[in-house]
Amino acid sequence: MARTRRRIPEATVARLPVYLQILDEQANLAIDNISSEGLAELAGVNAAKVRKDLSYLGSYGTRGVGYEVGYLVYQIRRELGLDHDWPVVIVGAGNLGQALAGYGGFGERGFRVAGIVDIDDVKVGSELGGLIVAPLSDLGKIVAARGVSIGVVATPPSAAQDAADLLVAAGVTSVLNFAPVMLNVPLGVTVRKVDLAVELQILSYHEQRRVNAASAQLQAAPLVRRGGASA
Amino acid sequence: MARTRRRIPEATVARLPVYLQILDEQANLAIDNISSEGLAELAGVNAAKVRKDLSYLGSYGTRGVGYEVGYLVYQIRRELGLDHDWPVVIVGAGNLGQALAGYGGFGERGFRVAGIVDIDDVKVGSELGGLIVAPLSDLGKIVAARGVSIGVVATPPSAAQDAADLLVAAGVTSVLNFAPVMLNVPLGVTVRKVDLAVELQILSYHEQRRVNAASAQLQAAPLVRRGGASA
């Protein structure tokens, strides 16, 4: 029984959830077989990449035919550790924390929100998506009682490091950080950062390039017909 | 006047906003000079990488001294197109859309929310962070009137492609997609996808690995002292 299969490249790990999402949809459409080509199209990537990615899980395709959707779903689930639920705890009941608590997409995909805590007494006690906001001091209790290993930091930037420290102290080993700051955590704790403003800034860069490219073109050929070239 | 400086690698573009964030903080602390080493530490990356990244902008450091914070801020801003504001429009006033509209972090960093629209008449007219939710049919008007080029898709998955199509038709050329689906857009339109569940699934993978590793260890050495090795 191959226990620790060869390590899966990080880039592949980031794509497996996308494949899984698509395969789930296909399963709902009663499609039970899919080729690397088809999956690639739906995922917006190259077919060879799909095959290589899936090959890290093992040889689960059938040559000349493709992959059996149900079985592939099962295998990806297992590899990602999604064959059981992961309770998560949210720190910070501000705008974002509230939205996350109310966001159905989490529970649907196996990440039940076990609790949401906030330091602000005004927010404590209010209800959010079927949950009561608990005081920050309950964090340890919640983590221990519900076996939480994933924490979400949805605090203002200035409080994010404290939140992370408390999560780690409570025993959390994975943190999803929405605050625009770098978190320092001990070795053995995984952090992923999602910074909404960064995403917009990357888009801005591309917009800016478009603008620059357009003006460079004008520079090169100042006498364009009105209503000329559009990209 | 070097117009289109050599293209900046995508990986670097993704880090520039992080540097910018840190540099802004340093500026607020009245620190006006920083070394690649110092910046690297704060950004959680390697110093050589910082230098290489910054070198794509030009030679803006001083050997033996470091980088002037203010000037660097100015240069990164310019390169990312952040020397002016970018109005954005949000499609979908559900949980996430509401949170985004109310999230101060956007406006603060130059991305003013020019409007938020929803297809649901019940939501239209309600107020969110100083904005009135407009009907979906106003999308074109808003985009045109405010010169919006960035759109945010915060709809349920099933409506996301329609939302994207409408945004593109209205003239938007960059889309930030929060729905867990692949968007098809014409060439020349940039899409970035942020999928919160995917982030959690990646964390789940690492958690699962930890669990597997621990059980493998037990397998290998079944007779551990109670309270034995902790990672």
Add this chain to the structure above:
DNA sequence: TGGCCTTTGTGAAATTGTGCACATGCGACG
């Protein structure tokens, strides 16, 4: 059963990103 068609799985090449190591240039100080 045998040949044909299709699609996987995977070496190998190409591309992209990272990190080291050090020559170079700049400011400080005497």
Add this chain to the structure above:
DNA sequence: CGTCGCATGTGCACAATTTCACAAAGGCCA
């Protein structure tokens, strides 16, 4: 005005990731 020390900028090797190209293998039909 020269020397010293420090931090940048970059060539280079290496690591990771993507893509190509094709042999191997399953299924289908005659």
